[in-house]
Amino acid sequence: MSVILNALRHQKQLTQQKPGFFWSKAARRSRFSFPVMMLALGLAIFAGISLVGAVYWAQWVPTTKVVPKKISAPAPIRNYELEAQQAFERGDFAISIDLFKQALEKSPQSWVLLNNLGLALTKTGKLEEAESYFFKAISSNVTCASCYNNLGDLEMKRNFLDEAELYYQKATKADPGYADPHFNLGVLQEKKGDLEAATDSYQNFLERTKDKKSPLYKKVEKRIREIQPEE
DSSP: OHHHHHHHHHHHHHHHHHHHHHHHHHHHHHHHHHHHHHHHHHHHHHHHHHHHHHHHHHHHSOOOOOOOOOOOOOOOOOOHHHHHHHHHHHTOHHHHHHHHHHHHHHOTTOHHHHHHHHHHHHHTTOHHHHHHHHHHHHHHOTTOHHHHHHHHHHHHHTTOHHHHHHHHHHHHHHOTTOOHHHHHHHHHHHHTTOHHHHHHHHHHHHHHOSOTTSHHHHHHHHHHHHHSOOO
16 A cells, blocks of 8 residues: 555656656747747848849849940051151152141151252242242251252252352351262353362362262262363
């Protein structure tokens, strides 16, 4: 009998303890699972908002295709002076005149361009226009010996011998070492019949010319022997 009573008491104690055991375990589980549930809920809400935003952006926000611009290469800068000189050397005087004038638009005071343009104009027979550019060149450079020499050639074409001689003399004074005007003076003086003066001018040319083997040098040497009076 006592054994039965003891068994009943033991079972009663176990029955009273079980609810408390399960409650404390469940309480612990619920206490840890609540933050996890909140975190999961927050992630789900964020994912939902992101999805809605992506759909809205795809449907309503216009997409622009960025096309890279093709950078064109800069246009090469033309050297009008060089092109003009090349055209002059080829004998394309009309082209060289146009190119020299374009070059002068950038350098209107260049005595070199003005002088060369005058030469090209002389080649085409535009003597008055050529003369004006030679004068402009001299205004930019009063010591331009080639400008005076070119004016002398221009006056020779007009058969104005005295004016031509004056310009050749100015060329020799502007640059005493310049050979060309001495040769031109010799030709002019020989044309005027002054052979003694022509001989002196030819000698001055030979002394100043650098190319002693040129055909012109040999021609002048021969001409001096021809026009010198026999002793």
